[in-house]
Amino acid sequence: MxxxxxxxxxxxxxxxxxxxxxxxxxxxxxxxxxxxxxxxxxxxxxxxxxxxxxxxxxxxxxxxxxxxxxxxxxxxxxxxxxxxxxxxxxxxxxxxxxxxxxxxxxxxxxxxxxxxxxxxxxxxxxxxxxxxxxxxxxxxxxxxxxxxxxxxxxxxxxxxxxxxxxxxxxxxxxxxxxxxxxxxxxxxxxxxxxxxxxxxxxxxxxxxxxRGCNYYGVEISGPGADLHSGVFGGTAQEPMTDLVRILASLVDTHGKILIPGIMDQVAPVTKEEETLYDGISFTMETLHDSLGSKTTIFEDTKSTLMARWRFPSLSIHGIEGAFSAPGAKTVIPAKVIGKFSIRIVPNMEIEKVNEIVAKHVNDTFATFGSKNTLKVYPIHTGNWxxxxxxxxxxxxxxxxxxxxxxxxxxxxxxxxxxxxxxxxxxxxxxxxxxxxxxxxxxxxxxxxxxxxxxxxxxxxxxxxxxxxxxxxxxxx
Amino acid sequence: MxxxxxxxxxxxxxxxxxxxxxxxxxxxxxxxxxxxxxxxxxxxxxxxxxxxxxxxxxxxxxxxxxxxxxxxxxxxxxxxxxxxxxxxxxxxxxxxxxxxxxxxxxxxxxxxxxxxxxxxxxxxxxxxxxxxxxxxxxxxxxxxxxxxxxxxxxxxxxxxxxxxxxxxxxxxxxxxxxxxxxxxxxxxxxxxxxxxxxxxxxxxxxxxxxRGCNYYGVEISGPGADLHSGVFGGTAQEPMTDLVRILASLVDTHGKILIPGIMDQVAPVTKEEETLYDGISFTMETLHDSLGSKTTIFEDTKSTLMARWRFPSLSIHGIEGAFSAPGAKTVIPAKVIGKFSIRIVPNMEIEKVNEIVAKHVNDTFATFGSKNTLKVYPIHTGNWxxxxxxxxxxxxxxxxxxxxxxxxxxxxxxxxxxxxxxxxxxxxxxxxxxxxxxxxxxxxxxxxxxxxxxxxxxxxxxxxxxxxxxxxxxxx
Incomplete structure (x- = not known):
């Protein structure tokens, strides 16, 4: 040849x-x-x-x-x-x-x-x-x-x-x-x-x-329309208060997913797989350059690449319906939709992930004793x-x-x-x-x-x- | 006359x-x-x-x-x-x-x-x-x-x-x-x-x-620019993760302000003041109408009016810099600014409130062990x-x-x-x-x-x- x-x-x-x-x-x-x-x-x-x-x-x-x-x-x-x-x-x-x-x-x-x-x-x-x-x-x-x-x-x-x-x-x-x-x-x-x-x-x-990607919306609604925080602050249960508490229950600073049952579905790392990571041309300096900062979760390349490639991650993307412009607006948003996604990996199953996410969000919300209305739903899903x-x-x-x-x-x-x-x-x-x-x-x-x-x-x-x-x- | x-x-x-x-x-x-x-x-x-x-x-x-x-x-x-x-x-x-x-x-x-x-x-x-x-x-x-x-x-x-x-x-x-x-x-x-x-x-x-109003920004930044959650999810400490945890530490569903020291500054209700609330022309039905819902914190008018008029309240207004549009965007925002305000009442002092808010936010952030950068500052203040x-x-x-x-x-x-x-x-x-x-x-x-x-x-x-x-x- x-x-x-x-x-x-x-x-x-x-x-x-x-x-x-x-x-x-x-x-x-x-x-x-x-x-x-x-x-x-x-x-x-x-x-x-x-x-x-x-x-x-x-x-x-x-x-x-x-x-x-x-x-x-x-x-x-x-x-x-x-x-x-x-x-x-x-x-x-x-x-x-x-x-x-x-x-x-x-x-x-x-x-x-x-x-x-x-x-x-x-x-x-x-x-x-x-x-x-x-x-x-x-x-x-x-x-x-x-x-x-x-x-x-x-x-x-x-x-x-x-x-x-x-x-x-x-x-x-x-x-x-x-x-x-x-x-x-x-x-x-x-x-x-x-x-x-x-x-x-x-x-x-x-x-x-x-990795695959399951993208979720958590919608919390209460009042019929946006309210003025001077007039209603202290009298109404505020959807934003509930939502940030839900979002705070999902993941910690170190990327640890706090939803029970997620990590149980992840395939264990085999020895053979591990050898694939040896000698990969990648440095923490490259990562710092592409991040534009040194705010990494891990200090070594192997943990970093595994976290990127073969472990799930959860990112909170933002909130729809809340005040998002520069400046100061004294609004109590009536309906807010938190957006987050989970990058899924072998052997996670989309439907099972959807179920445990919904259960976790609903269970967490139930502890609040809130009169607001909660919905949690996948916006899109995609397999690994x-x-x-x-x-x-x-x-x-x-x-x-x-x-x-x-x-x-x-x-x-x-x-x-x-x-x-x-x-x-x-x-x-x-x-x-x-x-x-x-x-x-x-x-x-x-x-x-x-x-x-x-x-x-x-x-x-x-x-x-x-x-x-x-x-x-x-x-x- | x-x-x-x-x-x-x-x-x-x-x-x-x-x-x-x-x-x-x-x-x-x-x-x-x-x-x-x-x-x-x-x-x-x-x-x-x-x-x-x-x-x-x-x-x-x-x-x-x-x-x-x-x-x-x-x-x-x-x-x-x-x-x-x-x-x-x-x-x-x-x-x-x-x-x-x-x-x-x-x-x-x-x-x-x-x-x-x-x-x-x-x-x-x-x-x-x-x-x-x-x-x-x-x-x-x-x-x-x-x-x-x-x-x-x-x-x-x-x-x-x-x-x-x-x-x-x-x-x-x-x-x-x-x-x-x-x-x-x-x-x-x-x-x-x-x-x-x-x-x-x-x-x-x-x-x-x-009531007066102290309006705050909590700014958390990490990466040099917005990141793609597929590429960086799991490897970078995400500012949004830190921010929602800060915001979740401020107030609960029932309007209770969780920042230590805020309620200590509130003037006690006197008997004379209390009589002013008797017979005020106001019904919960009116409140439900103006709310467009029944998601009130209290079930009676006196508690409601006191909460509106003579007790402080804390509202979370929104987040600048995160994804806020309809739909699904897989972004890790690089810099996010949470906005919240406290309605202040006698005998709260603006400067003292600023101090204990900053202390609470900084103390809470310190528990995360985050490499991200935090700033907390009043955007505007106004006395009662x-x-x-x-x-x-x-x-x-x-x-x-x-x-x-x-x-x-x-x-x-x-x-x-x-x-x-x-x-x-x-x-x-x-x-x-x-x-x-x-x-x-x-x-x-x-x-x-x-x-x-x-x-x-x-x-x-x-x-x-x-x-x-x-x-x-x-x-x-």
């Missing part, structure tokens, strides 16, 4: 200007999914991808998803479904990415025009969508093209699913994936998603787990995902990382959720791998989003090499 | 259309002090008052107050200072009112044009400023005119102080009052303010006390006011109420603060009386503000009768 890969690699290097030009064209299309006025640009981006794919010889469908639920006059952008190769003797790999981007305005504080790819002397390529997720999506196309031009046989059949609503809740995609698990995606042997980031800036990683890092899909990716970057990758999880990961796993029944291209400082949702030229070009090699190793990796 | 008062009373009845017409003219001037664009109307209202007063033979000054602190391009509206009568053998009464109004737009939900006085068949007179405070201000002018036309000697020298910024914090007035205590107001024997309301709709009251209801100023007003309305007034306090009351007391060193004209359902700051024709016309009689009784009341 080595000579084939070498040919592909040198072709990628030869085509690097062309690939950067392709990324420039993609960044120039402001495919902001959250802004209705930009919807034609999102659709234009879908057609750009489809046209490029057709030129490369892929068969392509633009699959409509109907109307946008929260804006029924607006068509959702289509999902680009594509297949490259249909050889029964090859493995079939399903890849996912998204072609929509976060909003961006120069006036937000960008140093360059956000929808113009600006390549600096230092190799940093600034532009909205460069790293999230146009660079990785084009990575797959570039890998195909480099194989063709290097005259190297493409090692797998590639199924592609590129959506245009990821930055706005992936509207409509879940239904499509569930339907196509036994349809368009039926012959997929494994899934690869390139839409996350290295843990730091130096060392590549493979990601095998995500954990894949086996020993699966051939991961082994192949690990070899590809070693080949391209010369180091063994860190095996990481992420603290946040990427719900579509779990949907692909459930719909196809296959192993899902998260294979990031960009690094931790790319600023995916921030101003001055960038992708390093090195990460882009070596990333194209990585995606291609992964396909070669995945083609050869034995099942066990 | 009876025949003189009778002559004045029948003249008020004869002039009632003329007095309503005067109120119509005043309501037609949209003197909204909080809107810069309306400032010329506020000034126009000052001139309207000044012209009416001059026509009645008063000497009038329009006292400029300089620029508006938060909008230095804008002149504050002038204070109308006026004197009617200068007879050394008569008592001199200083009255205060305000000629500015709250904002109002028909589109807010008014049934009638807010700046057109609309007099219904049932005698309800709708219009912005009708009850707050143009009706009472004109009451003094009308009383003068009715005396003149009835040919009844005006019983006192009347000093008038009418401001145009009451609905926007009485900017500039405090300095003027403090300066003129020994100047323009030097010969005042007592002060009367008609700018509050009956406790209900049937029975007049005299108001002898107000309590006058003697046995003073001749109150005795005279009580007799006037009995004469006009045929009942003994309730002696009430209010739970809210009217800071100018205390300023007048301190500046003049004289007894201050709050003598309301309107009733509890007038909706001073709401849509469809109204003044009942009966309250207006009998109110003019009340103000005039008060001046007669106050002229004759012995010092002891």
């Amino acid at each position: 080595a000579p084939q890969i070498d040919g592909f690699f040198s072709q990628v290097d030869s085509l690097s200007s062309h690939f950067i030009d392709r990324l420039s064209k993609a960044v120039a299309i402001p495919s902001v999914s959250s802004e209705a006025a930009r919807r034609p640009d999102v659709v234009r981006m879908a057609h750009f991808l489809a046209d490029e794919l057709k030129t490369l010889g892929a068969s392509v469908e633009l699959r409509p998803l109907g109307k946008q639920p929260d804006n029924p006059e607006l068509d959702l952008p289509p999902v680009v479904l594509a297949r490259y190769g249909n050889d029964k003797n090859k493995r079939t790999i399903l890849v996912y990415g998204h072609y929509d981007v976060q909003p961006a305005e120069k006036s937000d504080g960008w140093a360059t025009e956000p929808f113009t790819l600006s390549v600096g002397e230092d190799g940093r390529m600034f532009g909205r969508g460069s790293t999230d997720d146009k660079g990785p999506v084009l990575g797959w196309l570039n890998a195909i093209e480099a194989h063709q031009k290097a005259n190297v046989d493409f090692p797998v059949n590639l199924l592609m699913c590129f959506e245009g609503m990821e930055e706005y809740g992936s509207e409509g995609l879940e239904e499509l994936i569930q339907k196509e698990g036994k349809g368009y995606f039926a012959d997929a042997d494994a899934v690869c998603i390139s839409d996350n980031y290295w843990l730091g800036t130096e060392k590549p990683c493979l990601t095998y787990g995500l 995902w954990a894949a086996s890092p020993n699966h051939w899909n991961f082994r192949a990716a690990s070899k590809a990382v070693e080949r391209v970057w010369g180091v063994q990758p860190d095996f990481t999880r992420e603290g946040g959720s990427i719900p579509i990961t779990l949907t692909f796993e459930q719909s196809t029944g296959k192993n899902v791998l998260l294979l990031p291209m960009g690094s931790s400082t790319d600023g995916a949702h921030s101003i001055n989003e960038k992708l390093d030229k090195k990460n882009y070009i070596e990333g194209i090699k990585l995606l291609g090499a992964y396909l070669h190793y995945v083609a050869e990796e034995p099942q066990q | 009876a025949p003189q008062i009778d002559g004045f009373f029948s003249q008020v009845d004869s002039l009632s259309s003329h007095f309503i017409d005067r109120l119509s003219k005043a309501v037609a001037i949209p003197s909204v002090s909080s809107e810069a664009a309306r400032r010329p109307d506020v000034v126009r209202m000052a001139h309207f008052l000044a012209d009416e007063l001059k026509t009645l033979g008063a000497s009038v000054e329009l006292r400029p107050l300089g620029k508006q602190p938060d909008n230095p391009e804008l002149d504050l509206p002038p204070v109308v200072l006026a004197r009617y009568g200068n007879d050394k053998n008569k008592r001199t009464i200083l009255v205060y009112g305000h000629y500015d109004v709250q904002p109002a737009e028909k589109s807010d939900g008014w049934a009638t044009e807010p700046f057109t006085l609309s007099v219904g068949e049932d005698g309800r007179m709708f219009g912005r400023g009708s009850t707050d405070d143009k009706g009472p201000v004109l009451g003094w002018l009308n009383a003068i005119e009715a005396h003149q036309k009835a040919n009844v000697d005006f019983p006192v020298n009347l000093l008038m102080c009418f401001e145009g910024m009451e609905e926007y914090g009485s900017e500039g007035l405090e300095e003027l009052i403090q300066k003129e205590g020994k100047g323009y107001f030097a010969d005042a024997d007592a002060v009367c303010i008609s700018d509050n309301y009956w406790l209900g709709t049937e029975k007049p009251c005299l108001t002898y006390g107000l 006011w309590a006058a003697s209801p046995n003073h001749w100023n109150f005795r005279a007003a009580s007799k006037a109420v009995e004469r006009v309305w045929g009942v003994q007034p309730d002696f009430t306090r209010e739970g809210g603060s009217i800071p100018i009351t205390l300023t007048f007391e301190q500046s003049t060193g004289k007894n201050v009386l709050l003598l309301p004209m309107g009733s509890s359902t007038d909706g001073a700051h709401s849509i469809n503000e109204k003044l009942d024709k009966k309250n207006y016309i009998e109110g003019i009689k009340l103000l005039g009768a008060y001046l007669h009784y106050v002229a004759e009341e012995p010092q002891q």
Whole structure:
């Protein structure tokens, strides 16, 4: 395999200007999914991808998803479904990415025009969508093209699913994936998603787990309308008083969740799992930098990464209905809704978590002797995902990382959720791998989003090499 | 005195259309002090008052107050200072009112044009400023005119102080009052303010006390910027976690203030004071109506009124810097400011309250072992006011109420603060009386503000009768 890969690699290097030009064209299309006025640009981006794919010889469908639920006059952008190769003797790999981007305005504080790819002397390529997720999506196309031009046989059949609503809740995609698990995606042997980031800036990683997120509202109401605290203070039971006491019963300063029964559901740490944490490229200094402070719960990286990745956490986000502006307003809010969420991990069960949260909140409220009315409910829930890092899909990716970057990758999880990961796993029944291209400082949702030229070009090699190793990796 | 008062009373009845017409003219001037664009109307209202007063033979000054602190391009509206009568053998009464109004737009939900006085068949007179405070201000002018036309000697020298910024914090007035205590107001024997309301709709009251208000911010900060709870949940000490625990330590559902030392400062209830609560026209049903619920702390009126008027209360108003919108946002807020206030009463001292609040908050925070940063500070403070209801100023007003309305007034306090009351007391060193004209359902700051024709016309009689009784009341 080595000579084939070498040919592909040198072709990628030869085509690097062309690939950067392709990324420039993609960044120039402001495919902001959250802004209705930009919807034609999102659709234009879908057609750009489809046209490029057709030129490369892929068969392509633009699959409509109907109307946008929260804006029924607006068509959702289509999902680009594509297949490259249909050889029964090859493995079939399903890849996912998204072609929509976060909003961006120069006036937000960008140093360059956000929808113009600006390549600096230092190799940093600034532009909205460069790293999230146009660079990785084009990575797959570039890998195909480099194989063709290097005259190297493409090692797998590639199924592609590129959506245009990821930055706005992936509207409509879940239904499509569930339907196509036994349809368009039926012959997929494994899934690869390139839409996350290295843990730091130096060392590549493979990601095998995500936390889920159960988000709750605690609503307490009493008076018919907001009251003046001068007139009513001391005479009415105040919903805010009850609510802060409920919220104070959930978690302590050190992140300890105080709801009985939550921690009982957490899978114990195995020795094998523990070894994955040894040598991970991460320092407390990096964490302090990203926090902008030293207010960490733990003093060591292992406890910190475990707390982020494989233990649950509870965050209190805010209160709806109370006074939230600057200044001083002497209001007694009539109805307040506290918002908090629990990041869930193996082996917590969503329904069971919902039940014990509701029980704890109700039991706590009952001790107050309050005449106010309490409701507690999940606003949204989402399950955790954990894949086996020993699966051939991961082994192949690990070899590809070693080949391209010369180091063994860190095996990481992420603290946040990427719900579509779990949907692909459930719909196809296959192993899902998260294979990031960009690094931790790319600023995916921030101003001055960038992708390093090195990460882009070596990333194209990585995606291609992964396909070669995945083609050869034995099942066990 | 009876025949003189009778002559004045029948003249008020004869002039009632003329007095309503005067109120119509005043309501037609949209003197909204909080809107810069309306400032010329506020000034126009000052001139309207000044012209009416001059026509009645008063000497009038329009006292400029300089620029508006938060909008230095804008002149504050002038204070109308006026004197009617200068007879050394008569008592001199200083009255205060305000000629500015709250904002109002028909589109807010008014049934009638807010700046057109609309007099219904049932005698309800709708219009912005009708009850707050143009009706009472004109009451003094009308009383003068009715005396003149009835040919009844005006019983006192009347000093008038009418401001145009009451609905926007009485900017500039405090300095003027403090300066003129020994100047323009030097010969005042007592002060009367008609700018509050009956406790209900049937029975007049005299108001002898107000609670003060100390408003606090508790600021907790940690990370350099807001964080994503997926990425950082479990690794960072969260300011919101600390803040809700602080807020939960302040007060319980039953209004009990949990800050040590607060209740020690409260003056004990005397037997004499207790008798003032007997027979006050107030029902729990009224309270339930105004609350829009039955979520009261107490089940009886006496405990309720004492809790509102003469005991401190603590209300938690909200949190600045946290997520406060509808929906679900997975943010860890970096800096949050909890807002709460304590209504203070005799004999609490502002500084001492500030100290024990800060101590309690700091002590509580210290138990958390948090690395976050805490600040606690007063945002504003304001003292309580309590006058003697046995003073001749109150005795005279009580007799006037009995004469006009045929009942003994309730002696009430209010739970809210009217800071100018205390300023007048301190500046003049004289007894201050709050003598309301309107009733509890007038909706001073709401849509469809109204003044009942009966309250207006009998109110003019009340103000005039008060001046007669106050002229004759012995010092002891």
